Amino acid sequence: MSDKEIKNIFVQGAIDSTFISESIAKHSSKTGIGGHSIFMGQVRKDEIDGKFVSAIDYTAYEELTLEKMQEIREAIFEKYPLTCMHVHHSLGKIKTGEICLFVFTSSAHRKPAIDACTEIVERLKAELPIWGKECFEDESHQWKENI
Numbered sequence: 618m619s620d621k622e623i624k625n626i627f628v629q630g631a632i633d634s635t636f637i638s639e640s641i642a643k644h645s646s647k648t649g650i651g652g653h654s655i656f657m658g659q660v661r662k663d664e665i666d667g668k669f670v671s672a673i674d675y676t677a678y679e680e681l682t683l684e685k686m687q688e689i690r691e692a693i694f695e696k697y698p699l700t701c702m703h704v705h706h707s708l709g710k711i712k713t714g715e716i717c718l719f720v721f722t723s724s725a726h727r728k729p730a731i732d733a734c735t736e737i738v739e740r741l742k743a744e745l746p747i748w749g750k751e752c753f754e755d756e757s758h759q760w761k762e763n764i
Contacts, residue, residue: 621691623686624686624687624690625683626683626686626704626705627679627683627707627708628705628707629708631707631711631715631717632657632707632716632718634716636705636719637719641655641721644701647701649700650723651725652723652724652725652726652727652728653722653730654721654727654731654735655720655721656719656735656737656738657716657719658716658719659715659716660711660712660714660715660717661713662713662714663751665753665759669753670713670752671712671752671753671754672710672712672751673710673717673749673761674710674752674758675706675709675710675711675717675750676747676748676750677745677746677747681746682745682746685745685746686704686741689737689741690702690704693736693737696733697722697729698724698725698726699722699730699733700724701721701722701723702721702733702737703720703721703722704719704720704721705718705719705720706747710752718738718741720734749761
C-alpha cells in the first residue's frame with residue numbers, strides 16, 4: 618500500500634441529504650468533469666419471517682476497513698481515469714428510509730464514472746469488515762447477510 622493518507626469513510630448515524638447535495642454542488646467548479654455516478658444505499662423495511670426491519674445497526678473493524686478501502690481506492694484510480702471518488706458509510710443505528718452508504722465518482726466521461734462506482738460498491742460489500750445487525754420492530758434482531 619502507498620504512503621497516501623488513509624481517508625476516513627465512516628459517518629456516525631445516517632448520511633444526511635444536505636451533506637450529499639453539498640458534496641455534489643462542490644463539483645460544479647471542476648469543469649473538466651463530464652460525468653458523475655452516484656450510489657446511495659438506503660435501509661429497507663424488509664419483512665423477514667413475518668417481522669419488519671426498523672433499522673440496521675452497523676459496526677466495523679474500523680482500522681482494517683480503512684486500510685482495505687485505501688487499497689480499493691488506489692486500485693480503482695489505477696483502473697479508471699477518475700477525477701474524484703468519495704465513499705461514506707454509516708456506523709450506528711440507521712432507521713429504515715435513511716441513507717447508510719454514499720459513493721460518488723467523477724470523470725471526464727460518464728462510462729468510467731459509472732463503472733468505477735459500480736465496482737466500488739460491489740467490492741466494499743464483499744471485502745470490507747462492516748457488519749449490519751437488522752433490528753426488528755419487536756426489538757429482536759439478526760445479523761444481516763451482505764448481498
